[in-house]
Amino acid sequence: MDLSCLNHPLTEAERLAFDEQGYFMVEDALPPDLVKKIETVMNQLNTVYRPYKGKGPHEALGIHDFIGKDPIFLTLLDWPKTILKVCGILGWNIQLYHSDYRYTPPLPVEERGPKQRLRFHQDSGRLNRELEGNPRPRVSLKIAFFISDTSKPGSGNFHVIPGTHLKNKLEFAEDGVTNPEGTTPILAPPGSAVFFDRRLWHSASPNHSDHIRKVLFYGYSYRWLRPRDNVTAGHIWNQLDPIRQQLLGSSANGGFGYTSPRDEDVPLKLWMQEHLGEVAD
Ligand SMILES: O=C(O)CCC(=O)C(=O)O
Numbered sequence: 001m002d003l004s005c006l007n008h009p010l011t012e013a014e015r016l017a018f019d020e021q022g023y024f025m026v027e028d029a030l031p032p033d034l035v036k037k038i039e040t041v042m043n044q045l046n047t048v049y050r051p052y053k054g055k056g057p058h059e060a061l062g063i064h065d066f067i068g069k070d071p072i073f074l075t076l077l078d079w080p081k082t083i084l085k086v087c088g089i090l091g092w093n094i095q096l097y098h099s100d101y102r103y104t105p106p107l108p109v110e111e112r113g114p115k116q117r118l119r120f121h122q123d124s125g126r127l128n129r130e131l132e133g134n135p136r137p138r139v140s141l142k143i144a145f146f147i148s149d150t151s152k153p154g155s156g157n158f159h160v161i162p163g164t165h166l167k168n169k170l171e172f173a174e175d176g177v178t179n180p181e182g183t184t185p186i187l188a189p190p191g192s193a194v195f196f197d198r199r200l201w202h203s204a205s206p207n208h209s210d211h212i213r214k215v216l217f218y219g220y221s222y223r224w225l226r227p228r229d230n231v232t233a234g235h236i237w238n239q240l241d242p243i244r245q246q247l248l249g250s251s252a253n254g255g256f257g258y259t260s261p262r263d264e265d266v267p268l269k270l271w272m273q274e275h276l277g278e279v280a281d
């Protein structure tokens, strides 16, 4: 890993925000030249995948498992300004369980119908039914890397309801339209990274701006969670260092190594011990 990550640990303020609000933003997580390069690659993928997925010019395009589709995406996997914040929250037994590309063109003016309630949800489907407890456990988080400018409301902003990661259920107004109290648009400039707890009630929103909304979501979880996509990386496996291999799902000891990892299963643990001193077991 790039040793400059040591300058960007999880801060106490971030830990507090994550524990109490369920999210925080890191502004300027990515420099403008990198944002530009990523945007170019996102545009290329849009050109290829939009017709392939049968999406019209104004429809949102989502691509799951984008991680192996261009080397630039690996750069963000262990990005120096974000990776130790993930480790600060989840520790070293982590993996990328999901990657999700979102490319949302503006909705044509004539299609901007009556106001509708946003699609609030907690992440990871059955976890929200089959895990016991109130609140249910965290298990995973996502980083949203904002590539286009969503710093103004109405630009397809990511929305959250702060503090709701501790609520298994959310009350919705009977009118079917009004959003729950506390609904907050995240005003994210390009290059910013928003960390959020999978339990935080959150939603996408329609893009009523004049530019395409472009975001990359990196989902990190404990290694024992079954990934939500195929984490396709066989074609680049030999180019990955051991920590990236861990993050993309390797285990030296097979299935056993996910729930009871030995040192050889988790090079990230050894790296953290070497560079940060003692780490929690
Ligand atoms: O596109 C968005 O703003 C929301 C995406 C989302 O729900 C997710 O990545 O879990």
Ligand SMILES: [Fe+2]
Binding pocket: 121, 122, 123, 202
């Ligand atoms: Fe989600």
